[in-house]
Amino acid sequence: MLDTENKVVGPGWQERVYGVVRRVQSGSVTTYGDVASVLGSPRVARHVGWALAALPEDSDVPWHRVINAKGTISFRGDTPRGMLQRALLEAEGVLFDERSRVDLKRLRWRYELS
DNA sequence: GGCTTGACGCTTA
DNA sequence: GTAAGCGCCAAGC
Numbered sequence: 001m002l003d004t005e006n007k008v009v010g011p012g013w014q015e016r017v018y019g020v021v022r023r024v025q026s027g028s029v030t031t032y033g034d035v036a037s038v039l040g041s042p043r044v045a046r047h048v049g050w051a052l053a054a055l056p057e058d059s060d061v062p063w064h065r066v067i068n069a070k071g072t073i074s075f076r077g078d079t080p081r082g083m084l085q086r087a088l089l090e091a092e093g094v095l096f097d098e099r100s101r102v103d104l105k106r107l108r109w110r111y112e113l114s
Numbered sequence: 115g116g117c118t119t120g121a122c123g124c125t126t127a
Numbered sequence: 128g129t130a131a132g133c134g135c136c137a138a139g140c
Contacts (some may be wrong), residue, residue, distance in 0.1 A: 013137070032122055042123070043135045049121030050137070066121080074121040081121085 014051040020111060021052070024065040027093045028109035029102055031069045038111040049074060064088040065109070071101040 020035050032045040052063040064085040068074045075082035077100060086096060094102055 033124090036122085041135090044137085045122045046120060046135070047122095047137060050119095051121095053121055054138090063121085068121075069123060085121090 013047060014054065017048050017051040018055070018059075018061045021061050021063060021066055023111065024062055024109050026062075027107070029065050029067055029089065029094060029104070029107045030109045030111075031067055031071075031104070032074075033069050034108070034110070035066060045069075062088075065092075067102065071104040073100060 016039050017035060020038050021030075024030050032048040033042050035048045036042050036045040048066065052061075052066060055061055055063050067085075073082050073085050075085065077083065077086070086100070089102070090096070094107060096102055
């Protein structure tokens with residue numbers, strides 16, 4: 001039940017992102033575009049990252065399970081948060097290849113499958 | 115009120 | 128397969 005006038009973006013946009021990311025299962029990953037699509041607009045993929053960027057570390061949102069469409073960590077690998085994301089994913093069983101990419105075809109998570 | 119920034123995606127070369 | 132360009136919209140200043 002989606003109203004055509006129900007704009008995806010707007011006040012409380014970040015909370016919607018968090019709500020979707022929270023449903024990502026452990027050991028699975030999703031992309032910014034997927035989260036944005038669930039919210040109704042694949043175009044707002046950037047805002048997903050933006051919302052996660054403003055996310056506190058003590059949050060219960062598994063932000064580390066959100067990566068870009070290429071299957072790589074958008075952040076630079078030498079940044080503390082980038083390494084943290086990879087470490088957290090590996091702790092959940094998500095392995096990275098030589099190019100720091102994950103197997104999206106196998107680990108990609110879909111909102112409607114929850 | 116307007117301009118700039120930004121954890122990206124898609125299309126084209 | 129990789130590289131570069133355009134688009135898209137909220138938040139911050």
